[in-house]
Amino acid sequence: MAKLRPFKALRPVRDKAHLIASLPHYAYKRNVLKAILEVNPYIFLNIIHPEFKSKVKTEANSAERFLQIKEKYADFRESDHLIKDTENSIYLYRQTKGDRVFLGVIGGASVQEYKEDNIKKHEATLTSREAMFTNYLDIVGYNAEPVLLSYTGNKSINSVMNKKIRERPEYEFTTTDLNKHELWILNPDETKKMVKAFELVESTYIADGHHRSASSAGLRQLRTDRKEQHFPNEDYFLAFFIEESAIQILEFNRLVKTMNGHSPDELLELLKIHFHIKPLNRSKKPTKEHDICMCIEGKWYMLTCKDEIIDDTHPVKSLDAEILTNYVLDPILGIRDLKSDENIDFISGNYPVREISKRIRKGDFKIGFILFPVSIDEVKRVADNQMIMPPKSTWVEPKLRSGLTIYNLNE
DSSP states (O other), X not given: OOOEEOBOOEEEOGGGHHHXXXXXXXXXXXXXXXXXXHHOSSSTHHHHOTTTTOSOOOOTTSHHHHHHHHHHHHHHHHSSSEEEOSSOBOEXXXXXETTEEEEEEEEEXXXXXXXXXXXXXXXXXXXXXXXXXXXXXXXXXXXXXXXXXXXXXXXXXXXXXXXXXXXXXXXXXXXXXXXXXXXXXXXXXXXXXXXXXXXXXXXXXXXXXXXXXXXXXXXXXXHHHTTOOOOGGGGEEEEEEEETTTOEEEOEEEEESOOTXXXXXXHHHHHTTTEEEEEESSOOOOOSTTEEEEEETTEEEEEEEOGGGOOTXXXXXXXXXXXXXXXXXXXXXXXXOTTTOTTEEEEETTSOTHHHHHHHXXXXXXXXXXXXXXXXXXXXXXXXXXXXXXXXXXXXXXOOOBTSSBEESOX
């Protein structure tokens, strides 16, 4: 069963919610981030960037920097910008992006379930990043951005949600990216019903936030090893639970800087060994699995995988991202490690196709590959078999905002 923990959120006062909630800092271009910090004294990014306009400079991701974030956070808590709920609650959040509606539940997810693999993973984490995030949580003491967890829905969960969203939300605002945000606070009876309804959920799956989940488990272990005071909230981490049918999975496309000594004609001949190749008269995205669109120096082609390279019995080897690596990127273009090779870059599927063509025309890249998005069933199949998806396989929506419901770990 899925353990859903109610908590007392620290959250914005109603009239400042639209000013405080922010995307993660890495989602902003440097010049945009600077401009936002200049004009918005309320935005949560001010906490994450404590040295903005300060003469004191510390190393990024250092304990010294994290202590400054902790101090900035403490100052923010003392202001009149935030309020602390007096009762443990579950929160409903809805994001509307164009014609897509993402409705789900904000609460605590169990560290123990994460360790026991009832919260299932499909992505490998880097030990160095895990350690950095664990140190961050240990010092600052809060979660501000929920991990995105998917689940198979049930009538009990939907019944509570559908009844609640008929009421006026606590927050209702639209951000400059044209997304609408709404938040409801469940009362004690509704909270009990929601917690009970989630007990019927067999497993949840991490859709976005593998490192944040791992670091929460790491924090619990770190403080146990140090024999320190235990706070009950440490047994959980902030999560947004959303029904799997509601999430949107987009592809991550590949941009390559080298032809590894091949001419375009030589490259096409090599590709013919494992792919059917069809010239295209314009840029496009593939419309089905095992089709890959390719751009070489401005010319577009459709690569269709031949049957012999598709292993439908294997959760990972059947994925187009893995096929591209095993039959093109590694043997033909000489790209051995997608995580470290400087000859490859990635662009998420929320960018238009013309962005691929633009970067190739500029001369930054020689080749672009556009993949068909994986399905949630493929993600679950990998996770259920305790396997790992290829790097940069999925871009998942919704992207959540920091600072709407802050989870105090030291409580």
